[in-house]
Amino acid sequence: MPSLPWRDIDTVLLDMDGTLLDLHYDNHFWMEHLPKRYAELHGVSQELAEQELMPLFKNHAGQLKWYCLDFWSAELKLPVRELKMETAHLIALRPDADTFLAAIRKAGKRVILITNAHRDSLSLKLERIELAPYFERLISSHDYGFAKEDPQFWDALQADIGFDPARSLFIDDTLPILRSARRFGVAHLLAVSQPDSRKGPKDTEEFEATGDYRTLIEGLE
Structure with a gap:
């Protein structure tokens, strides 16, 4: 587990989904719930829905469009905001993230906070998890028109x-x-070893990764 040189750090920039919040909510929504509702609302099979959606998701990955609920609502002819609320009970804080904050x-x-999440997604999550008081600013990449990539x-x-x-x-x-x-x-970079609690650890390649926020605050005065 990495030891942070806190004396050399003035600003902490934090992602939200998969970093502070369990990525299971988002993975479940995009990979399972949305294809299911797409199939129901368009009268096609679940298999066909997945065949249509997965290439679309892949084509837009890493672009601002991928994170934009307005784009997907228009593209899929679905009320994506409302559909995200159907699984909002799955929104959860990662262990000890609040202690760290x-x-x-x-x-x-x-x-x-710097997130690629659309403002509507950000608002939905802030309604479920009280994150705002910890932050000086809550910035969505949609505010700037460019994804963090x-x-x-x-x-x-x-x-x-x-x-x-x-x-x-x-x-x-x-x-x-x-x-x-x-x-x-940016001098000090950390990945997250297990962003989705329902999946195993991920390979973070050249980046050191954290799996326990309590260890990061060691040496913090």
Whole structure:
């Protein structure tokens, strides 16, 4: 488990889905619930629904469109916002994420949420899990028009909040996003070893990963 040089960190940038929240909600919605409801509402089999949806998802992965509920509502002719509410009971905090957030706020770190989630998804999750009080800002990539995978997101973030990448920690469960942050110059990067509680650990490749938020606050004053 990585040991963080907290004296060298002023700003903590945190992803939401798979990092602070269990990714099971999102995986279940997009891979199981949405295909099921698509099949029912369009009068096709579940198998056919999956055959139609999975290539679409793959084609838009990593783009802002992939995270946009308005795009998918129009593309699939489905009320995606309303459908997401049908499985909202699955939205859950990852173990000890709130303990970690409270500790870094108490230590005087600047704490900012940066998520690719659409504002409607963000609002739905904040209704279920009280995250907002821990953060100075809650930023959706849709605010800037660029997904976190895009270098222009980081330029926009810098212009907006004026952080020092060399003195910042960023935690995210998506490797292409971590690589984008690294190219921008963010010095301290951590992946998440098991973003979905129902699936096993993932290979985080060149990135150190955290699986226990309690260990990250060791040495934090």
